[in-house]
Amino acid sequence: MALINKIREKSGLAVGIIAVSLILFIVGGDLLGSRSLFGGQDQSVGEIAGQKISYPEFNAKVDEARAAYEQQTGRPASEQDQIQLRDQAWNQFILDIAYQKEYDALGLAVTQDELVDMVQGNYISPAIRQTFTDPKTGAFDKNTVINYLKNLKTLPAEQQLAWANFEKNLSTDRTRTKYENLLRLSSFVTTAEAQKEYQAQNTRADAKFLLVPYYSVPDTTVKVTDGQLQEYLDKHKDEYKSINSRTIQYVTFPVAPSKEDSTALYDQIKTLARGLATATNDSSYARMNSDIQAPLYMTLGEMPEQLKATVGTFAPGGVYGPYKEGNTYFIYKYSGVKKDTNFTVRASHILIRATGSDSAKAAARIKAEGILRQIQGGANFEALAASTSDDGSRQQGGDLGYFKNDNRMVKPFQDAIFGFNGTGLIPRLVETEYGYHIIKITEPKTNTLYRISTIGKTITASQATRDEVYRRAEQFATESQSKEAFEENAKKDKTLVVATAERIPENSTNVNALGNARELVRWAFNDDTDINDVSSAIEVDDQYVVAVVTGKTSEDEVTVDNFRPELTAKVRNQLKAEQIMAKLNSASGPLESIAQKYGAGALVETVPDLNLANGFLKSAGVDPVAVGKIFGLKPGKRSKPFAGDAGVLIVETSKVTPAPTVADYAVYKNQLIQNASSRTGFLINEAIRDNAKVKDRRAKFY
Known part of the structure; x- marks a missing residue:
């Protein structure tokens, strides 16, 4: 009994310790911050004009931008969209802090009356025009804006907030335009400068x-x-x-389907073939079980080559395949035909361009007639197309593939092809705006559409295969805890190739040809990662990467090694x-x-x-x-x-x-002013950022 009482006493203490630990874990970062008793990293995403931007503050701005984007587009923001939204939020902070200081120093602002005029007055903002233009008619009606504003208070809260942000952006953009115009109009070019430019261009x-x-x-x-x-x-x-950058060496362990994965998929596709054969609604069955969506009706020209070769054996309800194309197995079920409103044909051509004078046009016709006679005499059409045609199809022996009589081709060309029955050489030149065509019909016109349900299953690595590749990568990383060991182990494994990525920027998402490599970059820039440190296995798309840091540069220090x-x-x-x-x-x-x-x-x-x-x-x-x-x-x-x-x-x-003497250098003065004016926006942005000593640390968080 005494032992049980002691356990009860200690269990209360243990629960208390666990509770406190959980609280510290959950709120410690915000409650204690970087100056806490336990230390910690700086939780600011950057600094602008001496003002730190905290991660929660920045993330709130990003969430606001994402909500507006998703409401406007009607779809969730993709990863690429979110990268752009984070850039948008960061630039907004620069405008609100660094630019605003310049505006305040000059007394620049947008009054309420001016904002009303931009929204519903005489000088409508281009952004308002774009937002409220009727997409069907392309017309803008100011009354549409006025009616929207009258009903604004009846709209959902998120739409009212979106409008408030929209108006704020209108005001911000107008203030920036005023500022840039002020500096742009202050550019001045002297007559002496214009004269010097004239002499430089004409001497x-x-x-x-x-x-x-x-x-x-x-x-x-x-x-x-x-x-x-x-x-x-x-x-x-x-x-x-200098910039913050890292240089790394790395090896990759691709996650490729194994022989066992291929065998398993082949067995699966055979099971699906039996199911497709007996399915009463074959198109729905195919759609539910296919990795690749294909049209239900195909022309002969739209069929894959392996399927096209079996058209002569088609029987309603018949299942054909499996056929392998790349890493995908296909099976098809044929269910009959129907007639299309358009015809399809396959043809090749030789084009002799006719441009310029009448004599050049006559010469082009003579050349085309000569080629036509050679083909009629037995010469090889494809060989002559490759050597004489002025069209890009010459690389395919003149083959244009399949196309329909849907007016996508110029009319004389389309009329000639679809007015010809059967296959073979059209025995006359066809003249179009591009020149003279010699045409060969390689497959006859048809308007037959084949009803074919398609199931395509792509071979992918199983979880067992992925686990085995990860195990190999982790074993390599564990045994390579230094640059020397990394290089030595890479030499031993003949399947590995060591690649080098020089001076990777801190905000990069790619590393050489490795896309979506953000986690790899974040590891390289982690405060705990030093030169010669080796990573664990990092997943990058369909491969695992193990890397070693071989060099680093800092924006605060310029060295020879940089x-x-x-x-x-x-x-x-x-x-x-x-x-x-x-x-x-x-x-x-x-x-x-x-x-x-x-x-x-x-x-x-x-x-x-x-x-x-x-x-x-x-x-x-x-x-x-x-x-x-x-x-x-x-x-x-x-x-x-x-x-x-x-x-x-x-x-x-x-x-x-020497350049001839001229009395007026106005043209050259305007050139110099326009050149200076076109660079104003860029130079202003660079100068303000430099003056505000902008420090962007977002890469540590995203």
Whole structure:
């Protein structure tokens, strides 16, 4: 009895401990927060202008956007839709916080009278017009809006809330438009700037250059040190903006159907075939048991090839198959025929296009007539189509497949095909707006529709198969707890291929060709995941992935490792340039002689009628420094060797033709203003985000 009493005493304490633990587990994150006695992670999804956005606050905005979307579309938001809705909610926070500060500083706002005018006044908002335009007539009637507003209070609460949000967005959009227009209209271009642009577009130069491409010097002959990379980065830090990223190596374990899965499905399809044969309502039976929906009535041309081959043996009530196409088994039940209102035919053609002048049209007709005579004389239609036709069907020997007389083809073409009986070559040219056609009917026209109930069952991996693949992946992960072990075990298993994904962004949903890989990305960015850590088996579509983190970059720190490939290429080219210029500095004589003396790799090219605004230097490509030097030299003068984008160059200017004098530069002034205006919205957004020091941490939660 004493023992029982002690158990009772202790059980009360145990229940109390469990209850407290459950409460802490359920509410601890909100109650205690990141500054709790037990620590914890920052639960904000981001920061805008110093203001933190909490996860519940952000999620509430997302839920609001999702509800509005689902009410508007009448369907649940898909995963892709929800990604867009989260972006929409985040951008709304940026507008409400960062943009609003700018609006307040300038005193910009939308008055109530202005909002009324946008909704039902003289200057209707485009959003209102789009929402209340009759889809049948395409007409907008302001009275429709007024009547809607009169009845608004009688509508369900969610619709009233949706309208309130809609009006708020109208006001927000109008304020932003005012702000952007204010800055856009502040753009100014001077006459001197317009004159400079005119001269850049219309001044011409003839030049010659010698180029020694960087690639002509083997990379293996140039050694680049970490010190040189760091020195280059220190001098060009403004050019390299780091991001939060991860580099991983990974192996995949595909979940493919096993031999046993295929056998099981084959047995199932045979059982279904017996059921289909005896079903009184065969179309309903097929629809309920098929993985793939197929039309009940098919033309001969719409039938799969294996079924089409058995048409001659069709008998009402007969079941045909199973036929395997890819990973799917098909069975079919034939139940008779009916006549369609349209005919179907299969044909091939050779098209000789006739465009341009009458003489070109006559030449096209002569060519087409010659081809027609060759075919009538026994030449192979398909071979001539492949070699002479101007239509994309030439790759299929001119085959156009099956089509109906439903006016989708141009009328002369359709009339010729459906006016021909039987099969074979139509013995005349058919002229259409596209040119001259030589047509061969390969299967005769018919309006017979076959009633066929179809069951298609796709082979999928069973749960046992999935479990076995998961077991293999988990075993690999368990035995590969370091990068070295990961690489060693991957080498031992000849079925595995190690792939590398470089610098994956934090918000990425894909990893190389792996779609829907969000969980893999979240693991790589988890605060507890370090370099050389190996993941457990992560399911990505129909495969399991095991990965190891091999590198990481941070937006707060720019290091050589963040940009090693790019920096190495830049520094290596600098070192190559020094080598090349050392050989060219003492060179003299014509450029051709210098190139010959230099040896392999050097080339000389001429560029006539070069334009300063968008000059292109053939093998040297687009090189603003080289083009600038050409226009900066006097005719007959030559530059010293210098490092360009593609290699080391020596340029010499043969002739410069100044732009003709004009009295008015208004056209060029307008061009520059329009160019600046088109970039205003983008530049405003970038500037405001940068000024607000926006930090987006949503990727830690989604």
